[in-house]
Amino acid sequence: xxxxxxxxxxxxxxxxxxxxxxxxxxxxxxxxxxxxxxxxxxxxxxxxxxxxxxxxxxxxxxxxxxxxxxxxxxxxxxxxxxxxxxxxxxxxxxxxxxxxxxxxxxxxxxxxxxxxxxxxxxxxxxxxxxxxxxxxxxxxxxxxxxxxxxxxxxxxxxxxxxxxxxxxxxxxxxxxxxxxxxxxxxxxxxxxxxxxxxxxxxxxxxxxxxxxxxxxxxxxxxxxxxxxxxxxxxxxxxxxxxxxxxxxxxxxxxxxxxxxxxxxxxxxxxxxxxxxxxxxxxxxxxxxxxxxxxxxxxxxxxxxxxxxxxxxxxxxxxxxxxxxxxxxxxxxxxxxxxxxxxxxxxxxxxxxxxxxxxxxxxxx
Amino acid sequence: xxxxxxxxxxxxxxxxxxxxxxxxxxxxxxxxxxxxxxxxxxxxxxxxxxxxxxxxxxxxxxxxxxxxxxxxxxxxxxxxxxxxxxxxxxxxxxxxxxxxxxxxxxxxxxxxxxxxxxxxxxxxxxxxxxxxxxxxxxxxxxxxxxxxxxxxxxxxxxxxxxxxxxxxxxxxxxxxxxxxxxxxxxxxxxxxxxxxxxxxxxxxxxxxxxxxxxxxxxxxxxxxxxxxxxxxxxxxxxxxxxxxxxxxxxxxxxxxxxxxxxxxxxxxxxxxxxxxxxxxxxxxxxxxxxxxxxxxxxxxxxxxxxxxxxxxxxxxxxxxxxxxxxxxxxxxxxxxxxxxxxxxxxxxxxxxxxxxxxxxxxxxxxxxxxxxxxxxxxxxxxxxxxxxxxxxxxxxxxxxxxxxxxxxxxxxxxxxxxxxxxxxxxxxxxxxxxxxxxxxxxxxxxxxxxxxxxxxxxxxxxxxxxxxxxxxxxxxxxxxxxxxxxxxxxx
Numbered sequence: 001x002x003x004x005x006x007x008x009x010x011x012x013x014x015x016x017x018x019x020x021x022x023x024x025x026x027x028x029x030x031x032x033x034x035x036x037x038x039x040x041x042x043x044x045x046x047x048x049x050x051x052x053x054x055x056x057x058x059x060x061x062x063x064x065x066x067x068x069x070x071x072x073x074x075x076x077x078x079x080x081x082x083x084x085x086x087x088x089x090x091x092x093x094x095x096x097x098x099x100x101x102x103x104x105x106x107x108x109x110x111x112x113x114x115x116x117x118x119x120x121x122x123x124x125x126x127x128x129x130x131x132x133x134x135x136x137x138x139x140x141x142x143x144x145x146x147x148x149x150x151x152x153x154x155x156x157x158x159x160x161x162x163x164x165x166x167x168x169x170x171x172x173x174x175x176x177x178x179x180x181x182x183x184x185x186x187x188x189x190x191x192x193x194x195x196x197x198x199x200x201x202x203x204x205x206x207x208x209x210x211x212x213x214x215x216x217x218x219x220x221x222x223x224x225x226x227x228x229x230x231x232x233x234x235x236x237x238x239x240x241x242x243x244x245x246x247x248x249x250x251x252x253x254x255x256x257x258x259x260x261x262x263x264x265x266x267x268x269x270x271x272x273x274x275x276x277x278x279x280x281x282x283x284x285x286x287x288x289x290x291x292x293x294x295x296x297x298x299x300x301x302x303x304x305x306x307x308x309x310x311x312x313x314x315x316x317x318x319x320x321x322x323x324x325x326x327x328x329x330x331x332x333x334x335x336x337x338x339x340x341x342x343x344x345x346x347x348x349x350x351x352x353x354x355x356x357x358x359x360x361x362x363x364x
Numbered sequence: 365x366x367x368x369x370x371x372x373x374x375x376x377x378x379x380x381x382x383x384x385x386x387x388x389x390x391x392x393x394x395x396x397x398x399x400x401x402x403x404x405x406x407x408x409x410x411x412x413x414x415x416x417x418x419x420x421x422x423x424x425x426x427x428x429x430x431x432x433x434x435x436x437x438x439x440x441x442x443x444x445x446x447x448x449x450x451x452x453x454x455x456x457x458x459x460x461x462x463x464x465x466x467x468x469x470x471x472x473x474x475x476x477x478x479x480x481x482x483x484x485x486x487x488x489x490x491x492x493x494x495x496x497x498x499x500x501x502x503x504x505x506x507x508x509x510x511x512x513x514x515x516x517x518x519x520x521x522x523x524x525x526x527x528x529x530x531x532x533x534x535x536x537x538x539x540x541x542x543x544x545x546x547x548x549x550x551x552x553x554x555x556x557x558x559x560x561x562x563x564x565x566x567x568x569x570x571x572x573x574x575x576x577x578x579x580x581x582x583x584x585x586x587x588x589x590x591x592x593x594x595x596x597x598x599x600x601x602x603x604x605x606x607x608x609x610x611x612x613x614x615x616x617x618x619x620x621x622x623x624x625x626x627x628x629x630x631x632x633x634x635x636x637x638x639x640x641x642x643x644x645x646x647x648x649x650x651x652x653x654x655x656x657x658x659x660x661x662x663x664x665x666x667x668x669x670x671x672x673x674x675x676x677x678x679x680x681x682x683x684x685x686x687x688x689x690x691x692x693x694x695x696x697x698x699x700x701x702x703x704x705x706x707x708x709x710x711x712x713x714x715x716x717x718x719x720x721x722x723x724x725x726x727x728x729x730x731x732x733x734x735x736x737x738x739x740x741x742x743x744x745x746x747x748x749x750x751x752x753x754x755x756x757x758x759x760x761x762x763x764x765x766x767x768x769x770x771x772x773x774x775x776x777x778x779x780x781x782x783x784x785x786x787x788x789x790x791x792x793x794x795x796x797x798x799x800x801x802x803x804x805x806x807x808x809x810x811x812x813x814x815x816x817x818x819x820x821x822x823x824x825x826x827x828x829x830x831x832x833x834x835x836x837x838x839x840x841x842x843x844x845x846x847x848x849x850x851x852x853x854x855x
Contacts, residue, residue, distance in 0.1 A: 006826060008826075008827055009825075009826070104797060108682065108683055108686075108795065108796070108797070109682075109794075109795070109797070112794065116794065117794070117797065120794065120797075120798070120801055121801065123801075124801045124804050124805050124808070127805060127808050127809075128804070128808045131808045131809075131811070131812040132812065134812075135808055135811040135812040136808075138811040138819070138821065138825040138826060139804065139807045139808055139811045139825070141825040141826070141827060142807060142811075142821075142824070142825050143804075143807075261688065261689070261690060262688055263688075264688045264689070265685065265686045265687065265688060267683070267685075267686050268679070268683060268686045268796055271796045271797060271800065272796070272800055275797060275800035275801065275804070276800070276804075279804055
């Protein structure tokens with residue numbers, strides 16, 4: 001029998017995935033102090049996008065994305081599209097790994113080889129994938145509780161410390177909407193909300209199929225609200241100039257806490273959140289790559305693929321860009337236009353249209 | 365020479381030779397011969413020390429001697445079958461009497477302490493239940509001690525143990541099923557469960573696993589334990605052992621299955637989940653508020669004993685900047701002049717502590733004093749004064765040690781002892797990141813584990829709301845719905 005994850009685990013996994021890199025990289029920061037507006041609007045648009053993915057799922061409830069593309073667009077085009085998706089997930093996993101190793105290097109491991117940092121994380125993820133989606137779901141629940149208790153603790157400390165300055169977020173009504181719109185599309189919509197396309201591979205693993213839509217929407221709204229909240233808190237603490245220039249605003253905001261010279265240097269707690277978020281984001285993309293490629297190559301035993309794909313992602317994470325600056329540049333100026341928009345928005349909508357028409361025909 | 369183990373059809377002399385061949389010239393094999401003139405001769409065979417001589421004298425020998433002179437059957441040498449039946453039905457006053465006809469049964473009943481009566485040239489023997497092995501009386505538990513609660517504990521004798529459980533659950537639905545395991549030791553084991561509370565599929569799995577055990581000897585319940593666990597290797601214990609009949613009874617009431625093994629006072633309970641290792645019997649005998657707090661304290665101390673050395677080494681080696689300034693300065697001042705890196709320092713102290721602990725268990729009581737002096741004074745104080753290790757490190761190791769003793773179950777404490785070193789080395793190698801990764805690694809490991817199909821982390825993840833009444837905290841008895849606490853096969 002195939003392993004299933006239950007709705008709570010599914011919710012936790014989505015939230016961890018959604019706030020993953022968005023929280024650490026502070027997606028909304030190009031909109032300055034109005035980052036939270038762009039995050040909320042992007043979240044709502046993300047819900048619409050999610051409805052597209054779930055609608056596709058209702059046509060083929062027991063199949064992952066890479067299989068129903070072949071049913072919708074035929075064997076040949078379908079398999080090419082599936083293959084593109086598998087490569088896309090692999091590339092995203094590599095990007096995530098690169099992001100997190102870079103952040104770790106900046107934070108605490110300036111003298112450590114990035115290869116070791118990345119390889120260790122990859123090793124743990126490989127083990128996690130080997131243990132199966134059910135185990136990942138169970139650990140996601142524990143990770144969710146751990147992560148939110150720590151984030152909550154950090155915010156409480158910041159609040160007690162009197163770091164929150166409401167003046168920094170005023171005025172609330174923006175005068176110029178154009179940076180906000182630019183942040184919403186394509187940046188905030190595609191990362192993290194459009195990345196939900198990865199969950200099209202995981203929908204069939206949910207035990208209550210009827211709840212895919214509801215739970216997913218709850219999770220997206222919850223994570224978008226949390227991201228907006230976190231963005232406001234960071235702006236309050238750091239003001240918009242520092243947030244925009246800082247590589248890692250969450251860390252900068254946490255490191256300011258100093259209560260009675262005893263509760264200080266909360267960077268240790270940030271490392272914990274960083275690792276938790278990194279692992280789950282990587283796990284989801286990694287898992288999607290593995291089942292995607294197993295589908296395309298018709299391999300029954302997915303475990304055989306874990307090691308080669310894992311090593312491929314590890315190598316890829318170093319090969320995709322010569323340095324971190326360029327990595328970020330590609331991430332902001334290339335990836336959204338060449339990868340995210342076509343694969344997260346255009347292809348799913350076209351797939352949905354075709355599936356819709358096909359189904360119509362069948363009924364007639 | 366192959367010994368034929370078929371039916372018996374011998375005279376007394378042949379029978380005796382055969383016995384000696386099978387059992388060796390044993391000094392504890394006693395053969396009592398009766399030469400009855402003109403009547404059927406008989407011998408009574410038993411092994412000294414494992415049978416009740418009182419029963420043999422009063423319920424076997426005496427009644428036979430009373431009837432042998434005037435009974436009609438004793439005059440008929442060819443009608444031994446009727447003679448056997450006559451004795452079984454009308455003469456012998458022992459409570460267990462059976463008729464056996466093969467050498468296999470004769471031998472197995474002899475070595476288990478039963479008495480065998482053989483009439484000359486008979487094809488059958490009488491087997492009388494006279495098993496009685498001396499055992500110590502019921503005493504206070506020594507490893508699972510409570511302030512409040514029953515003070516009896518299991519003994520080495522399985523019948524006593526099963527009776528202790530039965531006396532606590534006086535309901536017809538309590539099932540105690542006996543069987544024998546171990547090719548050579550033929551150890552009695554009992555499976556205990558409550559018919560209408562137990563999950564049928566778990567029970568089936570347990571029974572199947574017990575049935576399939578192939579082993580030469582079983583001297584302790586651990587022998588069985590390792591067969592009951594799944595094949596996957598894990599440092600985490602997936603069965604629970606107890607020497608307290610009340611704990612066994614309590615667990616049976618939660619729908620678990622108990623296994624008793626003859627010869628050891630430790631009974632097994634399965635399935636067992638991670639959280640069960642942090643529960644003690646006292647949690648249920650004290651008020652719910654204090655027992656809940658104590659349970660949280662135990663979990664906390666387990667985490668401390670697991671992580672403290674690793675986190676300390678990680679912080680001092682890799683993230684000295686993350687320690688609050690004053691503390692960092694004080695640690696640095698104490699470490700001045702210490703010749704070893706922190707990880708070596710902590711590792712040496714941890715190993716020393718493990719040695720002390722092991723020595724403390726094995727040391728003869730008379731020389732225990734010497735060990736504690738060496739441990740406390742020379743290693744504790746001397747090493748710090750000599751400047752080999754800093755006093756912070758001793759404090760860290762002492763904290764770890766004392767927290768590890770706060771964990772009630774020895775088996776999960778042992779898990780902590782092993783994993784502590786993993787965290788220590790990962791912390792030393794790559795700091796907090798390494799510790800987090802190890803935590804996730806262990807997380808992925810135990811989230812997959814299961815005990816007889818029940819997920820090992822059950823009430824926590826996958827989350828079960830109903831079971832939270834007795835998980836991290838224990839609700840007062842009045843608000844506790846025992847039914848909700850039943851353990852179920854989740855798959």
